[in-house]
Ligand SMILES: [Zn+2]
């Protein structure tokens with residue numbers, strides 16, 4: 001009896017702590033409910049202040065209630081303008097909102113030439129499902145073309161796969177290696193498998209890939225089958241027809257994730273303002289690289305080239321013709337480099353568009369500038385162009401979004417979070433898992449749906 005009471009008390013204190021945190025956030029950042037009312041006006045003001053911005057909202061209508069928030073999308077003009085200077089790899093990701101209402105924060109980003117995250121767009125949706133993701137991708141389609149040049153990287157959530165297959169029929173899509181190795185570690189208990197999957201995924205050459213993959217096969221044949229079932233081209237760089245460069249995970253920048261993690265605690269307007277202010281600062285700071293930099297390359301890529309330069313020492317280079325070279329490394333492996341076509345048989349040169357050690361050894365022999373072999377994406381000039389446009393705040397009225405009494409008649413998302421403390425730990429999405437045999441299905445006693453229990457149920461009843 002004592003034990004039960006003790007546990008009960010803990011639960012209540014957790015619940016109280018959660019509620020009081022919500023109240024404190026409402027006090028500090030404005031109300032969760034009225035924030036949705038002010039959202040249309042806020043977005044309109046933001047578009048006026050920041051030309052080229054794409055802001056969209058979608059509501060559902062119900063005779064009894066009126067308009068209810070469904071989805072919103074925001075891509076600032078400065079991001080859309082800078083996007084043309086990025087490599088065409090788009091990382092899409094998601095996080096659950098932590099405020100009063102159930103919802104999901106979707107995001108799209110690229111990686112700039114200095115290996116920093118380049119935020120493209122965010123979406124807020126009332127639930128993470130096929131329709132919501134499809135809507136989000138349709139918004140992206142307004143400025144990211146449906147082309148085979150475009151590569152999406154995401155975790156293996158089924159709704160993301162659905163959305164891309166509906167909207168981006170020509171684009172390529174591949175899996176985040178971090179999520180994949182995490183799944184492998186969860187479902188296959190043999191030691192070292194996660195490490196080997198990462199190694200196989202990152203390999204540039206097929207024989208390098210098969211060396212790691214055969215080790216996986218030897219350790220756990222069912223894991224190898226699982227990886228084949230996903231489709232090798234969907235996770236292994238050596239098998240991928242498009243170019244994902246170095247972007248192997250959806251976790252391209254921890255800084256962006258921490259911005260989103262913090263923002264998702266807030267009511268919707270404070271969330272958007274938090275992100276807008278962060279982007280404003282990033283754009284202002286990152287373009288200054290032009291004045292401070294020396295040489296052609298961004299700081300991060302300069303480091304990579306310097307490392308490759310050190311590794312090129314002691315290689316034996318023989319000329320095939322004025323542009324082609326045979327390179328023997330210290331392990332006596334032979335590579336062929338073409339400086340004109342920026343190609344090496346190790347594949348790293350053409351996959352990263354940064355000269356590999358073999359290309360650098362050849363360039364030294366040919367008296368070709370090493371920096372000239374690096375793609376324009378990685379130059380400080382390109383970086384400055386990508387961040388050229390200012391992001392500005394909304395200054396008309398004391399508070400972004402204006403007077404709450406002047407808001408339109410729109411109500412927050414339909415689903416209110418049920419009482420209880422939401423879990424903070426990450427839940428693997430069902431779409432990430434293909435191991436049907438190992439997954440037991442339990443129906444939720446609250447809503448009867450499978451895949452969760454009444455403790456984690458977020459469905460409004
Ligand atoms: Zn090479």
Ligand SMILES: [Zn+2]
Pocket residue numbers: 444445446447448449452453454456457458459
């Ligand atoms: Zn449920």
